[in-house]
Amino acid sequence: MAVIVATDNDFNNVLNSNQNVVVKYYADWCGSCRLFAPKFKRMSDEEVFANVAFVDVNAETSPEARKLAGVTNLPFFAVFRSGKLVDTVAASKEEAVRDLINKLTV
Template sequence: MAVIVATDNDFNEVLNSNKKVVVKYFADWCGNCRLFSPKFKRMSDDEAFAEVTFVDVNAETSPEARKVANVTNLPFFAVFRDGQLVDSVAASKEEAIRELIHKLDA
């Protein structure tokens, strides 16, 4: 599945119209964010995550979306179930993000 790019304008709509969502907060200047992008795309294509919606949010241009997850560092990942924040992590290791996504099934 493609990674959806969301902004402050449509962020809440994306959260509320998808049951399980993982959001990657990034910035254009963030090297680790750029390095993680292909992994995030690959994860979005993984059959294990077929029920999860993957979303990219530019943390610099979408401050309201950033506040929803209390973003502290970049890259920053947050998972939402039924529009509600479940958990988040500031990390750039794929295993940490996979563990975060699995919390949506708990």
């Protein structure tokens, strides 16, 4: 599945129209964010995550979406179930993000 790019304008709509959502918060200047982008895209295509919507949010241009997850560092990942925040992690390790997403599948 393609990674959805969301902004403050459509973030709540994306959360409410998908049961399970993982959000990657990034900034254009963030090197670790750029390095993680291909991993995030690859994970979005994996069959095991077929029921999870993968979303990219620019943390600098979408302050309301950033506040919903309490972003503290970049890259920052948050998982939402039925529009509600489940858990977050500030990490650039794929294993940490996989562990976070797996919280949606239990």
